[in-house]
Every structure is written in structure tokens, then in C-alpha cells.
Amino acid sequence: MEQRSIATEKQNKIAGWGLLIGVLLIASNLRAPLTSVGALLPYIRDDLDISNTVAGSLTTLPLLAFAVLSPFASSVANRIGMERTIFYSFILLTIGLIVRTLFGITLLLAGTIVVGLAIAFGNVLLPALIKMKFPLKIGLLTGLYAVFMNIFGALASGVSLPLSRISRWGWQGSLTSWAILTIVALVVWMPQLKKQAESPISDDGTGTAKNNIWKSPLAWHITVYMGTQSMVFFTMVSWLPDILNDNGYTSGAAGWMLSLMQLAFIPFTFITPVIAEKTADQRLLTAITGILVMIGAGGLLTGNAILITIAVICIGGACGAAFSLSMMFFSLRSNDGQEAAKVSGMAQSVGYLIAAAGPVLLGFMHDITADWILPITIVGMIGIILIVTGMKSGADRKIASAQ
CATH class of the missing domain: 1.20.1250.20 (MFS general substrate transporter like domains)
Structure with missing residues (x-):
């Protein structure tokens, strides 16, 4: 019994660390796909022969996607589970990162919208996930995920141009490279999909389930x-x-x-x-x-x-x-x-x-x-x-x- 208890405690610690690393990797992907575009805008504009207005929309469209989808993220998570919603949204994010670098302005804009929609789920659900999984460490975990989100956002802003110069694909290769980070996050997050019993967003009856x-x-x-x-x-x-x-x-x-x-x-x-x-x-x-x-x-x-x-x-x-x-x-x-x-x-x-x-x-x-x-x-x-x-x-x- 004692050995079984020690083994269970060890498994719980490993699972806890796995969840924490997963949260930080998810957070690391919430700004980098957006900030990586800024330094490349002049090259994208010249390569595709688009106006400054269209080029500027590459930073505005994700914000509008956040605004449109954010109110519905909790409803989706309540139906299929928070862990699964985050996982599927990151599959969508990976697709968007690849699509926006393929053949012309139409796919660039479409992929950018998909990226914004996918990130909206992570933006909305991570604070709720932290409240559910780390109720006694909300401040520490909020600080950690905000730091990872913004460090990788700043890093993407700084290295996107150098990446475009060493890549055979230019700006396309630079933007696509951030899909590697989303794939790593997906792999690390996969163990969370086993937690079906915990995945729906809980409601103890005191919240706003019946209130607007x-x-x-x-x-x-x-x-x-x-x-x-x-x-x-x-x-x-x-x-x-x-x-x-x-x-x-x-x-x-x-x-x-x-x-x-x-x-x-x-x-x-x-x-x-x-x-x-x-x-x-x-x-x-x-x-x-x-x-x-x-x-x-x-x-x-x-x-x-x-x-x-x-x-x-x-x-x-x-x-x-x-x-x-x-x-x-x-x-x-x-x-x-x-x-x-x-x-x-x-x-x-x-x-x-x-x-x-x-x-x-x-x-x-x-x-x-x-x-x-x-x-x-x-x-x-x-x-x-x-x-x-x-x-x-x-x-x-x-x-x-x-x-």
C-alpha cells in the first residue's frame, strides 16, 4: 500500500509538471505568430505587390478575430472539454501558420484569420485553466505564462528578419518556422487529452451559468x-x-x-x-x-x-x-x-x-x-x-x- 501510494504521488508530480510545461508552451505560441510578421511587412508588401493598407491588415485581422471568437470560446470548451479545445485550436494554428505562407495574398489573409481565431481560444481559456488546475498559485502561474508569452513574442519580433535571410523561402520560411513551436506544444499537450472526466469547465452553481x-x-x-x-x-x-x-x-x-x-x-x-x-x-x-x-x-x-x-x-x-x-x-x-x-x-x-x-x-x-x-x-x-x-x-x- 505504501509503495503504491509513493508511486501514485510520483505520477501526480510528473503529471503536474507536464501540465505546467504544457501551459507555458501554449502561452509561448500566443504572441509569436503575430509579432513575427511586423519586421517582415515591407518584404511581404514588395513581394506580393500589395498596398500599405493591405499589409497593415496582417496585424489588424488577428485582433478582429480575437474580438469575434472570444465570447464563444468558453461554450466550445464546455461542450468538448478545455484540454481538447486547446489541442484542436493548436492544430488549427499550425494549419494557419502554414497556409498563410502559400501562394499569394488570398491565402496569406485567410491563413492570418485562421491564426487569429486559433490564438483566441488560448487567450480566453488559459486564465480559466489556471483557476481550475492551480487555484492556490494563480498569481505565480499568471506571471509565468505572461512572461513566456511576451518573451517569445519579443523573440519572434527580433529573429523573424534574420530567419528570412538564412531561409531559402525568405519571409515564407521565416513565418512557417513558428509552426515548429506549435507542434512541440501539441506533442507535450497530448497527455492532457486523457483527462476527459476533468476536461469540461466546471460549474459549482455559484457562478454565472444562469446569469448573463x-x-x-x-x-x-x-x-x-x-x-x-x-x-x-x-x-x-x-x-x-x-x-x-x-x-x-x-x-x-x-x-x-x-x-x-x-x-x-x-x-x-x-x-x-x-x-x-x-x-x-x-x-x-x-x-x-x-x-x-x-x-x-x-x-x-x-x-x-x-x-x-x-x-x-x-x-x-x-x-x-x-x-x-x-x-x-x-x-x-x-x-x-x-x-x-x-x-x-x-x-x-x-x-x-x-x-x-x-x-x-x-x-x-x-x-x-x-x-x-x-x-x-x-x-x-x-x-x-x-x-x-x-x-x-x-x-x-x-x-x-x-x-
């Missing part, structure tokens, strides 16, 4: 908080180099500053949820994220090199912290895995629509004013929205009881 999550004020606060932090990040990724060019920075120096912002993002994605997990109330942390965005916007307006550097770090850190807090709120403010998946789906659907509007809005403001003062001021005002919605989201309460 879209009518919850707290769910909306979380959604707007998630969306506005994404808006700040994607807006800065799009326009920070141009803002710095107008301040006298060379294109190379502006690119390094953008890298600095993304480097500042990564440690905050890990540190913040670890701190947040130790407290029931995260209002102070959310307020700090909004304040840092406001400080960052103010620093960009000064034109001073030292203050601009501080501003870039503040914005990167704020976005990293706010991103992790958003992911945590899906779990912390829900009562069960089903509710967490529903909140995640709602927040990521509306949130990515908000995020997609940011670069367009600020670009329009720059066009009509021929200056960056008004657009940067708007970014600072978004910091106020982060404070208000973050204070509501960070309070110690649950979705169902908050309706």
Missing part, C-alpha cells in the same frame, strides 16, 4: 480595464518611433527605445501578479498602473532625453503590470472555471476592439493637428480611465455577487 455575464457591471469594469491597457500598448508600439523621430531621435535610436519599452513590460508581467496574489484587494496596484501611464505621457511631452527614457520605462512597466492584473481578474473575480472563461471571453472580445481603435484614433489626431501633443495627451487621459476602472476591478468581490 454581459449584464455584470464588474465584468464591464474588468473589460474596459483590459481594453484600455491594450490600447496604450498597441498605440505605443505603433507610434512611439514616430513620436521620438519628431523629438530628434534617429530611426535606430527610436527602435531601441521601443525595445526598451517592451523589455520593461516583461518583468512587470511576472512581479505584479505575484504581489497581487498576496492581497485580496488590488486597487492600489491598478491605480499605480494608471499613474505610471500618466507620468509616461507627461515625460514624452517634455522633449527631454532623460525624461523620455523614464517615460518609456513607465509606460512599458504600466502595460506589463496592467496586462497581468487583467488576466488575474478573470480568475480572482470569478467563482469557477466556467465564469472565468466567460469573463475572459467578454473582456478579450470587447477589449481587443478597444485596442484596435487606439492606433487609428491617435493617427487621426496626429493627421488633423500635425503634432503629437494632442495624441500623447489622450494617452495620459487613458491613464485616468485605467485608475477608475482598475479601482472597481481591484475591489475584493465576485462577479455574481456584484450584479
Whole structure:
């Protein structure tokens, strides 16, 4: 009996580590297929003879796919099981990564949409999976998966161009190479498919199975908080180099500053949820994220090199912290895995629509004013929205009881 108990305990530890590695590999694939496109856009545009508008859609289409599919991800997972849904979505992701590099603009756009739809499942379901499988380690696991997701996203952004130069297929070979990472994730994830009894998203009766999550004020606060932090990040990724060019920075120096912002993002994605997990109330942390965005916007307006550097770090850190807090709120403010998946789906659907509007809005403001003062001021005002919605989201309460 004792030997059997030791063997069972050893099997459980191995299974636990296998699940953890699987989660981190899934997370590693949630940004790399998207960020790998950015540095290759000029080559894709010239090779296929497409306009800048069509080329730009390669980054916009996945965000729109997130918005369309995210609300339905939890329903699919509840029917066929969370582990199976993630597995099938990664088969779809592998297909999309290959299809988008085949023969012309039509398949490029179609494959890009498929990639966005596949990643939407992982975006929505990972926070719910963490709540179900690691209920006592939500902060640590949220931090780890956010770090892996963003490290591989940054890595893909940096190595995609060198990969295209050493590959016989050019940009096609570079983009297709990321399918290797998805295949590795699929292989490691396969043992999770045996857990059929555990795979449906559980509902203990206290969540929103009988309630409409879209009518919850707290769910909306979380959604707007998630969306506005994404808006700040994607807006800065799009326009920070141009803002710095107008301040006298060379294109190379502006690119390094953008890298600095993304480097500042990564440690905050890990540190913040670890701190947040130790407290029931995260209002102070959310307020700090909004304040840092406001400080960052103010620093960009000064034109001073030292203050601009501080501003870039503040914005990167704020976005990293706010991103992790958003992911945590899906779990912390829900009562069960089903509710967490529903909140995640709602927040990521509306949130990515908000995020997609940011670069367009600020670009329009720059066009009509021929200056960056008004657009940067708007970014600072978004910091106020982060404070208000973050204070509501960070309070110690649950979705169902908050309706």
C-alpha cells in the first residue's frame, strides 16, 4: 500500500509538471505568430505587390478575430472539454501558420484569420485553466505564462528578419518556422487529452451559468480595464518611433527605445501578479498602473532625453503590470472555471476592439493637428480611465455577487 501510494504521488508530480510545461508552451505560441510578421511587412508588401493598407491588415485581422471568437470560446470548451479545445485550436494554428505562407495574398489573409481565431481560444481559456488546475498559485502561474508569452513574442519580433535571410523561402520560411513551436506544444499537450472526466469547465452553481455575464457591471469594469491597457500598448508600439523621430531621435535610436519599452513590460508581467496574489484587494496596484501611464505621457511631452527614457520605462512597466492584473481578474473575480472563461471571453472580445481603435484614433489626431501633443495627451487621459476602472476591478468581490 505504501509503495503504491509513493508511486501514485510520483505520477501526480510528473503529471503536474507536464501540465505546467504544457501551459507555458501554449502561452509561448500566443504572441509569436503575430509579432513575427511586423519586421517582415515591407518584404511581404514588395513581394506580393500589395498596398500599405493591405499589409497593415496582417496585424489588424488577428485582433478582429480575437474580438469575434472570444465570447464563444468558453461554450466550445464546455461542450468538448478545455484540454481538447486547446489541442484542436493548436492544430488549427499550425494549419494557419502554414497556409498563410502559400501562394499569394488570398491565402496569406485567410491563413492570418485562421491564426487569429486559433490564438483566441488560448487567450480566453488559459486564465480559466489556471483557476481550475492551480487555484492556490494563480498569481505565480499568471506571471509565468505572461512572461513566456511576451518573451517569445519579443523573440519572434527580433529573429523573424534574420530567419528570412538564412531561409531559402525568405519571409515564407521565416513565418512557417513558428509552426515548429506549435507542434512541440501539441506533442507535450497530448497527455492532457486523457483527462476527459476533468476536461469540461466546471460549474459549482455559484457562478454565472444562469446569469448573463454581459449584464455584470464588474465584468464591464474588468473589460474596459483590459481594453484600455491594450490600447496604450498597441498605440505605443505603433507610434512611439514616430513620436521620438519628431523629438530628434534617429530611426535606430527610436527602435531601441521601443525595445526598451517592451523589455520593461516583461518583468512587470511576472512581479505584479505575484504581489497581487498576496492581497485580496488590488486597487492600489491598478491605480499605480494608471499613474505610471500618466507620468509616461507627461515625460514624452517634455522633449527631454532623460525624461523620455523614464517615460518609456513607465509606460512599458504600466502595460506589463496592467496586462497581468487583467488576466488575474478573470480568475480572482470569478467563482469557477466556467465564469472565468466567460469573463475572459467578454473582456478579450470587447477589449481587443478597444485596442484596435487606439492606433487609428491617435493617427487621426496626429493627421488633423500635425503634432503629437494632442495624441500623447489622450494617452495620459487613458491613464485616468485605467485608475477608475482598475479601482472597481481591484475591489475584493465576485462577479455574481456584484450584479
